[in-house]
Amino acid sequence: LKKRHRFPPGPKGLPIIGNLLDVPEDYHWLTYTAWSRQFDSDIIHLEALGQHYFVISSVDVAKDIFEGRSQLYSDKPQTVMLHELTGGERNFAMMAYGDSWRRHRRLFHQHFRLQNVPAYHDQIAKGARNLAQLLLQSPDKFGRHIRHVVGAVILDTMYGIEVAPDDDERMEHLERAVHIFMELGQAGGFLVDFIPALKYLPTWFPGAAFKRQAMEWKPQVDAMYEISYNEVKDSMQRDQAKPCITSALLTACWDDLDQSNMEETLIGVTGTGYAGSDTSVFALNAFVLAMMLFPDVQRKAQEELDRVVGRERLPNTDDRDSLPYISAVIKGLLRWHPITPTAAPHKSIADDYYNGYFIPAGSIVIGNTWAMLHNEERYPDPEAFKPERFLTPEGTLDPHVPDPAEGFGFGRRICPGRHFAQASLFLNISNVLATCTIEKLVDEFGNVVEPTRECTSRFFWALKPFEAKITPRFEGVENLVQTMSTYTN
Numbered sequence: 001l002k003k004r005h006r007f008p009p010g011p012k013g014l015p016i017i018g019n020l021l022d023v024p025e026d027y028h029w030l031t032y033t034a035w036s037r038q039f040d041s042d043i044i045h046l047e048a049l050g051q052h053y054f055v056i057s058s059v060d061v062a063k064d065i066f067e068g069r070s071q072l073y074s075d076k077p078q079t080v081m082l083h084e085l086t087g088g089e090r091n092f093a094m095m096a097y098g099d100s101w102r103r104h105r106r107l108f109h110q111h112f113r114l115q116n117v118p119a120y121h122d123q124i125a126k127g128a129r130n131l132a133q134l135l136l137q138s139p140d141k142f143g144r145h146i147r148h149v150v151g152a153v154i155l156d157t158m159y160g161i162e163v164a165p166d167d168d169e170r171m172e173h174l175e176r177a178v179h180i181f182m183e184l185g186q187a188g189g190f191l192v193d194f195i196p197a198l199k200y201l202p203t204w205f206p207g208a209a210f211k212r213q214a215m216e217w218k219p220q221v222d223a224m225y226e227i228s229y230n231e232v233k234d235s236m237q238r239d240q241a242k243p244c245i246t247s248a249l250l251t252a253c254w255d256d257l258d259q260s261n262m263e264e265t266l267i268g269v270t271g272t273g274y275a276g277s278d279t280s281v282f283a284l285n286a287f288v289l290a291m292m293l294f295p296d297v298q299r300k301a302q303e304e305l306d307r308v309v310g311r312e313r314l315p316n317t318d319d320r321d322s323l324p325y326i327s328a329v330i331k332g333l334l335r336w337h338p339i340t341p342t343a344a345p346h347k348s349i350a351d352d353y354y355n356g357y358f359i360p361a362g363s364i365v366i367g368n369t370w371a372m373l374h375n376e377e378r379y380p381d382p383e384a385f386k387p388e389r390f391l392t393p394e395g396t397l398d399p400h401v402p403d404p405a406e407g408f409g410f411g412r413r414i415c416p417g418r419h420f421a422q423a424s425l426f427l428n429i430s431n432v433l434a435t436c437t438i439e440k441l442v443d444e445f446g447n448v449v450e451p452t453r454e455c456t457s458r459f460f461w462a463l464k465p466f467e468a469k470i471t472p473r474f475e476g477v478e479n480l481v482q483t484m485s486t487y488t489n
């Protein structure tokens with residue numbers, strides 16, 4: 001019986017609340033990594049208010065658990081606030097493992113699998129050129145431009161909607177919904193998630209502020225899911241729909257729309273992809289930061305672009321294989337600054353034993369991506385942003401250096417948008433580097449403004465707004481961008 005309850009090591013918690021107060025609000029992945037070292041274990045155990053948590057800090061254990069035993073570890077924790085009260089149950093990234101999730105994932109995968117992504121290259125390339133153009137026009141608004149371009153590309157591919165150059169109302173829906181998901185991602189932020197019965201409190205009740213908050217949020221989340229979807233559906237009824245993922249899904253499923261939640265599934269599939277793409281916004285901001293902090297990397301990437309692409313045109317997807325340094329910059333970025341440093345927690349569905357340790361059903365199992373990508377043995381000098389580590393001495397991509405794939409999560413829940421994300425990072429990063437120089441800002445007194453690498457969210461490593469100096473890379477670049485913008489890919 002004793003063996004049954006042998007948990008992996010971990011910090012000793014207080015009675016009843018357990019480790020509730022031990023996990024810091026910010027940068028919890030660093031604390032998890034420190035514990036993993038302190039207890040000399042790749043899997044550690046925490047407990048809070050009776051809930052068991054397991055944090056995995058090595059690729060081998062993550063593979064054993066999330067891939068080897070994927071039938072047990074592919075569920076997701078459900079919270080009252082997110083799933084029931086705020087309309088987040090449509091987000092299939094947070095959906096319980098089962099038939100509904102499987103249906104969502106299958107439909108999403110049909111459109112985002114590797115072989116399908118080339119269908120979106122033109123739209124992504126158009127966006128990348130637009131980004132270069134906007135950066136040259138008003139460089140100080142780079143954060144806004146990144147958000148605009150990423151949002152515009154996903155709206156175009158997903159819903160066939162072309163957004164106005166000035167911020168479109170739809171962009172606001174996306175931004176608000178993502179903000180809400182981020183707030184909701186602050187696990188433990190709402191008492192109702194620990195005491196679900198509180199959801200029955202009347203809205204006016206003094207302790208029911210969470211309910212009023214949910215009432216404010218739900219219509220905003222619903223708008224993100226429904227408005228663009230309904231537009232496509234309406235235009236299909238008028239035979240005016242543009243080709244896009246939503247119209248393809250609707251065409252394939254039209255006759256079954258009122259059966260077995262099909263319409264809800266389509267709204268969930270399209271809206272989750274729409275919201276999921278926001279991670280690319282965080283990654284591109286981290287890219288700007290990396291270029292400011294590591295000017296040598298930027299210079300080498302630009303040398304490669306000059307050598308391979310020249311200054312008469314802009315890079316396109318066909319150049320990808322001839323630009324190994326740029327590919328290494330992207331790998332380096334996803335490793336050095338993982339956007340989801342603890343991926344997204346999974347949940348176990350049955351009792352299990354791992355290496356003699358007990359993992360009870362219902363445990364929350366967190367893959368500590370940050371620890372895996374900053375492991376000294378896999379990546380010596382892990383804090384350095386060194387794309388060279390992914391290259392052979394001859395400058396080609398080195399197949400022996402592990403790809404930072406853990407940045408996209410684990411097992412059956414691994415990010416199904418990752419091929420799209422990679423294509424988008426390649427086109428945006430190569431086009432920005434081809435056209436702009438990114439540096440730290442120097443203020444009016446000649447002082448260098450050091451950027452912050454601080455995080456705004458608990459779940460994502462999204463950066464706080466920072467300033468950068470972005471200038472045209474060579475004379476005539478504006479004209480080149482202008483000409484290339486009318487010609488895609």
Ligand code: HEM
Nearest residue numbers: 093273276277279339340343344408409410413415417421
């Ligand atoms: C750099 C960009 C991106 C990063 C770092 C990223 C990362 C992740 C991570 C860590 C997960 C959770 C995996 C897990 O639970 O183990 C995830 C899930 C997901 N991502 Fe991404 N993602 C990115 C871009 C995208 C894009 C562009 C899309 C849509 C086009 C997308 C759509 C999704 C969806 C639908 C899920 C839910 C999968 C499921 O639960 O079955 N992601 N992503």
